Amino acid sequence: MLTVDTTRPTGPAGRISRVETLTLGTAWRDFSYVRLHTDEGLTGVGEITHPYRGRETCSLTEAMAERHLLGADPFDVEEIWLRMYQGDFLRGGDIGGIVVSGVDQALYDLMGKALGVPAYRLTGGACRTDVRVYANGWYTGERDPASFAARAKEAVGRGYDALKFDPFGAGLGELSRDELRRSLAIVAAVREAVGPGVDLFVEGHARFAMATAARLVRELEPYELGWFEEPLPWTHIDRYAELRQRAAMPIAGGEHFHNRYEYARLFATAAVDVIQPDLSMAGGFTEVRKLAAQADTHAMLVAPHNSNSPVCTTASVHAVLGMPNFSILETFDGMLDPHVFDAVRGALPVENGRIGLPSAPGLGIELVDEVFAEHPPSHRFWNMFAEGWERRAR
Template structure:
């Protein structure tokens, strides 16, 4: 097994001396983090949130800390990434992929803090002055066209000129005629309510068979949809290109892939037009840059997925600033309780649908332990295949 090299000279940042995890409970989901400290007193944070397996990611992060991180130089990101992936025999997968991602974020955070520069300076510099974002999670409430339309108007008024939503309820495979009609009516109502200048993205949650996906793409085409996300399960990745050939709506996806190796089939099959790596799943900054470069090679743009906390929004913004082929970044920040922002001190604010250029060293966010202690994790579960899930009723 690969081992830590404790004899190689290090920078003044020192060697990793402590790896710990913290979790915060919210009504949306439990947010989890890994915090890494060096013997020189530098601290870096990364997000290891899993929608349902926060205890598992936390346990693995702490175990990986003992096996691969203690005594390591936090600047050796490529070696540490390789050590965790190969040395732990991960071979992909959600829990391991998330842990590697969070550790990689924390290492870059330490590096930026030591050097006194924001992380985007370490991963390519700035390609733009601001990063555009879109809102998700805004459509809590009844699955009715009027209710969706009202919430859409409120969200746009709050400063989000782009929205994503899933109008399909608990449907999967095929929809009944009534369900298909209701879903399309929701899309039509949102478009009419917000007008022609707001970007709309449709979420499919990877659950339709091919002929149903074709029907839905045809049905929503009149409403000027910016993309249709994950219309098919990824077990049918070879058929994504078939859908792309049958519609003018861009197809997007990729959030569930955890490294460049898992992304290989997506690129080989030209499955999508818009690639959606998640910084807290794809392998952190180290792997995000490689996936974005491969996307550029295949004439694809990048719209990072982010259904996690404001920490991940800020952390991903650093990668987004440095990505030449960026399209837009996702955020759920408008859905969250005020104490979340107290627990995550220093998150970038969303203003008029954009995130500003970071100025703080590292990622720029500190965890406030006292707030975490006041809001412990709850272990909630969202069942997207149960009627009413979009109301965010905890189950």
């Protein structure tokens, strides 16, 4: 089972005959993709973006193709997932997790195209008519209350009724008195600017020691947050449950975990109220559905992390349509360069903070090679623990 068996009957997509990787440069970060070809003339795409290690991720994708994908039937998704994970001796980690995730997305794209149905029809259908999203990345600019408030109003003016932001600057471990006051003033200004009808989520970026996190859950209580995300480093996962007992708002997290084995401790410790698996990091459709089912047995909601391109946004929409305990989906699509949408033709649009039911077969996305050639990767790095990171200098 851990080798490609070309003697078995083949499904309507044929067999995988070629695997490519492509990377697109943008003003924010590079976006990377895998494109699978079959001998029946079909192509399937998936996102393999790594914020800092794009070259390494593409290299591993190409190597895994030789070992586990060429000659495989795209409909054998469970076996391919196992072959890539167990056969390649993956034991967690971001690069391997991203590769498996992007390939899995591309397999569902191929299956949908072969059957002539949208990918969500292969993952439980739909139990909702659209998908609610929240905006991230909208607060690029100076770190002061007035700047955040103005940008929050702009985001709401574009139709979003839910926003996420990190008000803490380069804080790590603890905050000085001045920085604590400044951070809280930013949250207060955003709440006042958008009013009580907009959901606000505060991002901690897994940066605080327990004493600071505990103080923050007290200080943030008046602002009626939808959740406080990753207030503690995951090296201290056992203290998450303790923090939850002190918090008036839900605690969210899980974007850094790449499969059910890494998530096991999060579930066992009841670390969060809302899990945030990323469809381009946590194993693709095949694995995220299992994580959602496990979350449901722990009375947890699912709000997928998505700091990637419109390809991951589109794949995530397909994944959550049939997920009963889905809450809301993250998107950065509103801050991206126009050429990104030219490069990933067919990505689902955000309209008034919602994304509607897809209709095209598979994911409905085609990569436009000419646009990739015009915008090569930059391999830039921005450090969110450096002063001024939130300006995301271009």
